[in-house]
Amino acid sequence: MQVFYDFGRYCQLLYQAIRSSSELKSYYRNFVSEMIKTGYDSLPIVILAGVFTGAVLSIQTSYQLVSALIPKSTIGAIVTQSIIIELAAVISGLVLAGRVGARIATELGTMRVSEQIDALESMGFNSVSFLVVPRVLASFVMFPVLYIAAATTGVGGGLLAGIVTGQVPAADFLLGARTFFLPWDIIFGMTKSIVFGFIITSISCYKGYYASGGAEGVGTATTNATVLSCIFILLADLMLAIILL
């Protein structure tokens, strides 16, 4: 029953958020600062995750494909496609569930238990819109940006690891990468990243907004927000794969 209660309240929250979308102007300041916090500040961790994912993928794939019958370019194709379709979006999604999700849940949770949300309401704000809309919108803009960062650095990391370890020459890697490159994959990956952005920000907003019980409540809300975001990212990943592929 708790699940349905939560889901209902979650939907209600989203409804309240879009209910006063006519006041977009007043969210602008928050929108910009959220884009900084969600996007700009997350770039380093996402780039780091991208580079290492690509490098590890490249090394492990070349370790697994030792057959003389399989051309080296296959490694480039596998690494590039995996990153563009799946890993750039999912790995950055999971990293950001921790970084962005936890931050949002803590922020809103603290605002809730220190009555800042009540203060917003008592001033005449639609606190849900004021807090949720800029965060979700910022994620719509910034998650594709982070996806691009993760994808390019991921492919770059894979290429670099192949060259440095001497497993895959650059020319072979690029040949494979380009041969199996489909523009649709980018659209697919980017769609994923936007969906993940929505999942992370909305769930974290929900958990933070309805936090209760002081500092411990905020902690619980943050943990729940991160865990739920990760679970729903993986679920959404599966759903999107079924729907779009």
Added chain:
Amino acid sequence: MIEVKNLSKSFGDNLVWKDVSLSVPNGETLAIIGKSGCGKSVLMKHLNALMKPDEGVVLLDGQNIFELSYVDLRIQRQRFGFLFQGAALFDSISAFENVAFPLRYFTKKKEDEIRKRVLECLEMVNLADIGDKSTAELSGGMRKRVGLARAIVLEPDYLLYDEPTSGLDPETSNEINELIVHFSDNLNITSIVVTHDMHSVLEIADYAAFLDEQKLSWHGTVQEMTKSDHKRLNSFIRASEYQI
């Protein structure tokens, strides 16, 4: 004029209070007193519909605020200033910006007008030199006063104080009390104060309402309160006096 009629509230199976009815004339100050956890703050949060009751109405100039549309309710809410227990300052922005916050979103004032008004309000709460300090750098008393400045910045008709003096030293408490009296007298603001500090009740309030045993146990003027023979009210008042 705020009127509360037959208000009942419970959280799940726990009844907070029921059948509460009282009214506050314009320009007067009402103190809601009672033990910790008796639902004083909850009652106050019903006054500007931050919480919804199970039964009953709150009439603001004769209009039930729970029947207002969300847009109208938010307009009505701007007639209230609310000083929260922990001041509830937005910790992501500076003290100055906290006071300027409502002005930026709800008025079309220009930057210099906003600055002028904010400084005016800060001066009223004796914090003219607060500058661009972040909220984390402020002491408890200063936070309360910044919160107060933020509450009056839109020139409200009603001011709601939730435990304005709790956790403060007696001297700072007195300062806050003086401010409340000052606003009430000079700005003609109707004030409702939630407190369990009888000392400040005697100083600032015209009316008192005593919440006890899950109902509005007693209410009347402060003069009547001191002479009342209500048993539990007397013991509550005396307990406070011992503290002093």
Added chain:
Amino acid sequence: MKNEYKVGITILVAIIVGILGYRFMAEIPLFSQTYEVYADFDRVDGVVSGTSVFMQGVKVGSVRRVEFVDNDSLRVDMTFNMDRKLPEGSIAYIRTVQVLDTAIEIERSSSTTMVESGGRIIGRYDEGIMGTVREIGESAGRNIESSTEKLSDVLGRIDLVLEEGGENDIRQTLSGLNNTISGVERILDARGQDIEDSIIHLRNTLQTIDGLTSDQQEQIENIIANLESTTSQFDSVAKEIDELSVELNEVMRKINQGDGSMGKLINDPSLYNNLDSLSYNLNELIKNINENPRDFLKHLRLIDIF
């Protein structure tokens, strides 16, 4: 405003990196204008967006898009990342490379007018290596078939020759050949002596000439005339020898090449085997007749009755 700058720059950089990354991956030149042409095909087995385009064995571009056009043919848009343009009338072949992978191979024409970007080149579906292999296989099959036919024809004829008592012919041919050769030897032997004599005679004659005086001029002239006639006789003999040796060569060559029954007999082992088995069978038959004359006599008797 500082935040707005950060956001703006971040988004802008991401868009630029995204576009450059896409162009890099899709092998569109990063900055310059792309060179695009299209070709129409009846079928494009395995050609998809991203399929490589080769020219003279070098990858020069890739397929951007494959789509149906009105008349049910397929239009393949190709983008190139090379500096030069394609000449008018260049042909795009769809080929299967490495058994499964498909690629487009551009064959440039010699035309001097170039196809502008967005222009059209000729598209041809080519079955590739597999097709070639099949073609070769088919023609090779046909060749083998006809070869076999010819062979059996030849063998049949040989059979015929042998049946019609060709063996004797061959024997006669061989003995004829032997006679001819010995004839030649004889001629050489006999004439050799003659030649030697002639040379000695000549030497004597020359010695005589030395000792002659001018009044004997006429006599010398006669001798020279005689000598000339002798020489012409030599000529004809030499010619005869020549012809003989040519003929001999021809005969030997034919034998070696396996032309004619003789050659067949010498060069074709199967023929020898046939003959071998034939003689074996004959032996068997004769042995059978010897051992069971009745069986054969029985038949004879039946024939007698009829």
